Amino acid sequence: EAEVAQSPRYKITEKSQAVAFWCDPISGHATLYWYRQILGQGPELLVQFQDESVVDDSQLPKDRFSAERLKGVDSTLKIQPAELGDSAMYLCASRWTGGSNTQYFGPGTRLTVL
């Protein structure tokens, strides 16, 4: 069964350092999402891509976060500089644009900022 891949699974960094997360969506899924999930809460959308274009980044803290999906397939989310409050699970999801609204999630990257 096709799955969304994410790496790394865990990342520990010190504040003010740069971190990057990678996501490879399910093949053929044109829509890709990055979410942040704080322990005990539901995922919150950071950015949505349709192919290589950003559809919605209204909740992305653009002073320190950036996201790209240059070839419309895999995507990278970067934080620079990381802050203590960025500690969370970063989830990637993808969706087939053909009609279903169901988003399929990857295993996530657990970020700890010290």
Added chain:
Amino acid sequence: GESVGLHLPTLSVQEGDNSIINCAYSNSASDYFIWYKQESGKGPQFIIDIRSNMDKRQGQRVTVLLNKTVKHLSLQIAATQPGDSAVYFCAEGGTASKLTFGTGTRLQVTL
């Protein structure tokens, strides 16, 4: 370090019993609803979905009920098993293909 999150509502159910997890959604314009299961340290896993033109949908051991009048969604799990222990989230979506997630409910299955 990581902040402590909100205390999740917890449902304790004995193995073999049926579970009912409830969710209140906020947007009357939402036309699509999904239930996800999330085990510790993993990403949310799709369970079942329902469109707003339906009031009930059944899957394998799971049933979702939608009451648009009171904006309420429920997930029923038949013959609950230890492997069903997880946090369950409902999510609502509309035409913009974005999902808004609820708070989540922790299901604990006791033997």
